[in-house]
């Protein structure tokens with residue numbers, strides 16, 4: 001079993017409930033991964049993903065091996081039939097098969113290039129590893145999705161919602177850099193499977209991939225979107241249509257207390273890392289309604305559940 005996208009979750013409700021149960025009895029399955037190794041390959045920076053996935057593996061008795069592939073591995077070739085006389089030293093065909101000899105599970109982080117839309121949409125790195133590895137592969141943020149984050153988000157919403165059907169708003173916010181679409185994409189795919197009133201809000205020009213958004217509601221008026229919201233999930237992303245470009249840094253989209261008071265006392269969520277006073281004002285992030293730390297904590301249980309499912313089918 002691979003965990004490449006939210007689509008690999010058969011029953012989201014069951015997975016969330018199981019993760020919450022795991023959280024209460026963390027070491028219950030500490031023999032499941034005994035003598036098994038997980039290789040964590042990072043082509044990009046990480047804090048939460050790296051530490052929570054290691055912690056999750058350790059809770060299951062696995063031994064993690066971590067490699068910063070982007071800076072320490074050989075530069076990989078992904079195309080078929082290339083004459084490799086340029087900068088690329090090794091083909092993913094050998095690399096993935098070799099790593100599969102050392103590891104029982106391979107987890108990969110490889111962000112979007114934000115320059116080559118076609119390659120990004122094809123999830124070149126993740127797809128190649130899934131194709132050539134002979135062990136299960138886990139997505140720790142690809143060019144299209146971040147399903148470990150979205151599962152942690154689902155756990156967090158389940159824990160903090162009250163009995164009524166929640167209104168959940170995914171709001172774009174400004175950022176100085178061009179950021180990937182992965183977190184937003186997986187959050188949308190996850191929310192589409194929830195019993196919730198789900199609204200996406202962003203400035204014109206920041207429309208996400210229509211194949212992911214499908215018929216999810218988009219409201220261009222942020223203030224209107226925030227009315228009666230129970231959860232405000234904030235994330236910046238670059239333009240999808242004008243691929244990878246920052247087309248607006250409109251400060252009016254920053255999350256402030258003025259906006260939060262117009263919600264139904266909404267909880268504030270963000271996957272982190274977050275730029276203070278650009279994406280969100282200090283007083284919101286430091287308020288009691290901010291649940292970003294618990295959300296980050298749930299990354300361990302999200303990862304632990306995914307690894308448990310994989311180990312059970314191995």
Ligand code: SN0
Pocket residue numbers: 177179180181182183271272273274275
């Ligand atoms: C990444 C993203 O996909 O948006 C990872 C989020 C889990 N975020 C960033 O790259 C933020 C970098 C910055 O400089 O603020």
